[in-house]
Amino acid sequence: MLSTDRLKELACAAIDEKAAEIIDVAKDILAHPEPGYSETRTAQVVANKFTDLGIKYKQGLALTGVKGRFSGGAGPGPKVAILGELDSLLVSDHPHADSETTAAHACGHHCQIGMMLGATMGLMSPQVLEQLHGEIIPFAVPAEEFIEVERRLQLRADGKVEFLGGKQELIRLGEFDDVDMAVMCHTASDMGERKFAMGGTSNGHVVKYVQFLGRGAHAGSAPHRGINALNAATFALQAINANRELYKEEDTVRIHGIMTKGGEAVSAVPSEVKLEWRVRSSTPEAVARNSAIVDRCFKAGAMAVGASVKITNIPGYLPMRHDNTLQELFRKNSSALLGESSILVMSPGRNRGGSTDMGDLSHVIPVCHPYTSGAVGAGHSKDYVITDYQNAVVNPAKIMAMTVIDLLADGGVKAKEVLDRHRPIMKKDAYVKFQREQAEIVEYSGGA
Amino acid sequence: MPSKEDLKRLAFQAIDDRADEIVGLAQTILKNPEPGFRETKTSKLVASKFAELSIPFKAGMAMTAVRGEITGGTAGPTLAILGEMDSLIVSEHPHADAETGAAHACGHHCQIAMLYGAALALSQSGVLQELSGRLIFMAVPAEEYIEIEYRDSLRREGKIEFLGGKPELIKLGEFDDVNLAMMLHTTSTPAEKQLCLSGTNNGTLAKKIQFIGLGAHAGGTPHLGINALNAATLALTAIHFNRETFQDSDTIRVHPIITKGGEAVSAVPADVRMETFVRGRTIEAIMDANMKVDRALKAGAMAVGAKVTIQTIPGYMPLSQNQEMADIFEANSVDLVGKENVGHVSHRTGSTDMGDVSQLMPVIHPYVGGASGIGHGADYVIEDYKLAVITAAKALTATAVDLLGDGAAKAGTIIGGHRPEMTKDEYLKFMRRMASEETFESE
Numbered sequence: 001m002l003s004t005d006r007l008k009e010l011a012c013a014a015i016d017e018k019a020a021e022i023i024d025v026a027k028d029i030l031a032h033p034e035p036g037y038s039e040t041r042t043a044q045v046v047a048n049k050f051t052d053l054g055i056k057y058k059q060g061l062a063l064t065g066v067k068g069r070f071s072g073g074a075g076p077g078p079k080v081a082i083l084g085e086l087d088s089l090l091v092s093d094h095p096h097a098d099s100e101t102t103a104a105h106a107c108g109h110h111c112q113i114g115m116m117l118g119a120t121m122g123l124m125s126p127q128v129l130e131q132l133h134g135e136i137i138p139f140a141v142p143a144e145e146f147i148e149v150e151r152r153l154q155l156r157a158d159g160k161v162e163f164l165g166g167k168q169e170l171i172r173l174g175e176f177d178d179v180d181m182a183v184m185c186h187t188a189s190d191m192g193e194r195k196f197a198m199g200g201t202s203n204g205h206v207v208k209y210v211q212f213l214g215r216g217a218h219a220g221s222a223p224h225r226g227i228n229a230l231n232a233a234t235f236a237l238q239a240i241n242a243n244r245e246l247y248k249e250e251d252t253v254r255i256h257g258i259m260t261k262g263g264e265a266v267s268a269v270p271s272e273v274k275l276e277w278r279v280r281s282s283t284p285e286a287v288a289r290n291s292a293i294v295d296r297c298f299k300a301g302a303m304a305v306g307a308s309v310k311i312t313n314i315p316g317y318l319p320m321r322h323d324n325t326l327q328e329l330f331r332k333n334s335s336a337l338l339g340e341s342s343i344l345v346m347s348p349g350r351n352r353g354g355s356t357d358m359g360d361l362s363h364v365i366p367v368c369h370p371y372t373s374g375a376v377g378a379g380h381s382k383d384y385v386i387t388d389y390q391n392a393v394v395n396p397a398k399i400m401a402m403t404v405i406d407l408l409a410d411g412g413v414k415a416k417e418v419l420d421r422h423r424p425i426m427k428k429d430a431y432v433k434f435q436r437e438q439a440e441i442v443e444y445s446g447g448a
Numbered sequence: 449m450p451s452k453e454d455l456k457r458l459a460f461q462a463i464d465d466r467a468d469e470i471v472g473l474a475q476t477i478l479k480n481p482e483p484g485f486r487e488t489k490t491s492k493l494v495a496s497k498f499a500e501l502s503i504p505f506k507a508g509m510a511m512t513a514v515r516g517e518i519t520g521g522t523a524g525p526t527l528a529i530l531g532e533m534d535s536l537i538v539s540e541h542p543h544a545d546a547e548t549g550a551a552h553a554c555g556h557h558c559q560i561a562m563l564y565g566a567a568l569a570l571s572q573s574g575v576l577q578e579l580s581g582r583l584i585f586m587a588v589p590a591e592e593y594i595e596i597e598y599r600d601s602l603r604r605e606g607k608i609e610f611l612g613g614k615p616e617l618i619k620l621g622e623f624d625d626v627n628l629a630m631m632l633h634t635t636s637t638p639a640e641k642q643l644c645l646s647g648t649n650n651g652t653l654a655k656k657i658q659f660i661g662l663g664a665h666a667g668g669t670p671h672l673g674i675n676a677l678n679a680a681t682l683a684l685t686a687i688h689f690n691r692e693t694f695q696d697s698d699t700i701r702v703h704p705i706i707t708k709g710g711e712a713v714s715a716v717p718a719d720v721r722m723e724t725f726v727r728g729r730t731i732e733a734i735m736d737a738n739m740k741v742d743r744a745l746k747a748g749a750m751a752v753g754a755k756v757t758i759q760t761i762p763g764y765m766p767l768s769q770n771q772e773m774a775d776i777f778e779a780n781s782v783d784l785v786g787k788e789n790v791g792h793v794s795h796r797t798g799s800t801d802m803g804d805v806s807q808l809m810p811v812i813h814p815y816v817g818g819a820s821g822i823g824h825g826a827d828y829v830i831e832d833y834k835l836a837v838i839t840a841a842k843a844l845t846a847t848a849v850d851l852l853g854d855g856a857a858k859a860g861t862i863i864g865g866h867r868p869e870m871t872k873d874e875y876l877k878f879m880r881r882m883a884s885e886e887t888f889e890s891e
Contacts, residue, residue, distance in 0.1 A: 224694065
């Protein structure tokens, strides 16, 4: 029987052999970006690779998810998922943006698919796999970026999804029922000299789709007959900003949004104005508290000019809780691969401010969501590009493969330890119930 | 029987003979400015002048009013000539009272002098015997709608009910026996020339607003506070967001001030107060704008989770003027200053409680020049007292002679043809209905 270290060497060697192939996958996806719940081409790339590798898979999960599954040769044991996110953002001025759809991989998800496949290939090396227990689930998941809210609400109305985030929907569908723990790795551009980082947390959030309804009128000849929905919305935004002094630093409150419709023609009093809004905070309680403040501001906007407002509150993401045992494995393996000085471990309270649906999964099963270097530019901006595919794809593929080997070698004892130590914050049913309770429609008429 | 022209000549002579004294009265009042419902020195001065003229009077109604009365040779209707006693508060005005900041930045001191000049002319020149009916010379308080806090305290003490002088005098019955009323206001607007006929004025109501938040250490625990200043500034913004819905023809004016904006910069402001007027050309327009202002104030409170108390205080009614009286005044103006020096304006967007009187009876409220600067500003001063006081007194006197001469034929025609907008009871009911106090608390 080979040592765990030897298994890791073999897996890493296999990944090195496939390095060009997995980087090509990432670059192919970069060239064909697709936003959440419409990643059909990207999903097919994954499905084709699974077919090539002889991995059984299901596809079309939560519209586009592709879930592979293969077993270790050493017998039954825990089931470990390696996740990769399929979706792009919309950043029209990104150098790799789709000129038609404006979709662009400005958050490096294309690398996640490359590294997920790379880790899979490493683990499938015959000498490695035959010594692993349990099952490995390479899983390409849709719609991590919570964008295009109006379009996704339509999907919800059409009964195609219930939750607007991919992992949320997959949890609801039971696609994590047969997964004991999950790992993934996200690219980052803000690591300085470090190459790999882990720990910290992320914000939870609630997503709002807001419609102000006024009354149209000729803006020149009869403005007194109109009710200006744009003024209602503008007032609401000022009101939101006036409340910022209420937010506590430890809550890492982020309140932001966009106006997706600001009127139809400049010669008419705007009668309908639409916003997509987001309230992020470090705890679900703070999200709820700050969400209520923002709702009150939207209502005040309606009242200010006698308009009405409909706020569709959509369940957002939960804060990230990394599993300590998994994180320790990531720390050891990344240190071994890259050198200890290249590794950054963030304290559990360090909140990066963003949100991810991996946070949701972290409330249900043990997960770890570390970061790898290789990107430059501000995340979600036109400047965010991958400059070092070795760091962005190959190294994390190796680190994830090494971590899975730790978990499933030796009779899967380490994975069992993870499970024994883990106390889920919510069971799946409680999670689904909790998130359903976050969905509400608030309607308010500010008319006198 | 002397003609009206003869009577006017006699009366004008009486004014000219004592022109220095009449102008001197204006200048004395200028040096002793007193804001509304505090015009005690001015009131005493008017009373002493009426006493000198042996005009019977009563004083102290609505705190400071002085009402003299003389009767013509034969019976007839009653014409009131009004003069406003009160000053503004403009501390940087050259004639401001150093202690109180009070200043005659709207020329009311000239009104008292011209009232005195007319009383003198009509009572001393011998024309009175030729007139039919009664003349009332009324020095009235508190035309400027200011110091709302002080006046509201007078109201709460039961000393007055309404915050403007003429509404209070109407309530007290001081206009019950008056059939026609007129006054003459100074102006600095060149377009209004030397004497100017005007048309309508905006009406207004007043509002006292208090935003109630929750104090907290602004550095240590701002999240525990509720910022009443943010509520107020957002409310102002909300008011502005409604401006596009105000129609040009309604000449809406909403112009708030913040009278208390917090106590210490290190504490989240918990108590912020505002005052505003809501002015408009018609009562309907005022009520519509007022509804929008109330909504905006509540939106400000709601935006930060504060509470707002809105007190709405009846202000002044829109002014409408009697055309036939105006025609008489215009003819006299042409005689006095020449046609080329008589101006016309149709609508003014300020407000006056002469509007309230105009709801009940035929009135005129024309303008006389002689002032320069911006009304209510630090630079509003009278430069031509001969015009602003002496010519003004003559214009009022001549108009009185025209109205009450010839057996008060003109006055009779005007009164007979006038359909008042409201009876006194209707007016009082309306004013009382406008008064409201409401507290809005956001959820």
